[in-house]
Amino acid sequence: MKKLNVLSTVALASFCFSATAAMDPYVENTLISVCKAGMSNSVVRFNDTMKDYRINEQRIFPKLVCNGETFYNFALSHGANRTAERISRYLPGEVIIKDLSMNLSDELIYVTFDE
Template identity: 40%
Template structure:
């Protein structure tokens, strides 16, 4: 249990130190914005295969997306749940792994936020 907590904490710290993103940074590239919008739409689709294919196509890891993507002001798991996509929400929640206690003031978390309008079906 202690090893799992140590590994989880180490991965979070390593991820935060590799990429830093803050509000004063330059706007994201159109490619990155399109990739994140496609990811949010795939999460809301309730199709785990579509979500996996989208993440693979853009070379994004499920864990990074689950921890760092914000869709229309909500984290991606909550966004999927609010759109009735419980399969994809559960899939993303499982990719996070077990819970651990982390001092958030001590690390800088990476988040990417994208807003978009969905067209009626």
């Protein structure tokens, strides 16, 4: 019985470690192509690459990291402003909730007008 437990533990452990292995070479090459297209500052080339590989922009761009930088920052650092502007809508936003009734400095409302 002990041998069965040990064997099943070893088999399960090897299965778990293989799940954390490197990504599929096709997926990796696809993402490298996206990074290179984003670096080019050509929106036409970027759109063609996205269509060729059928990439879901909403899923990829908040998570894609090219050479240690987010895709947006990677494009900006390589001078690809048009590409960065194209994907900026897919980046996660920032929400700030401010309770106006509890903030004393916002109680006064200033209005300027001509008499």
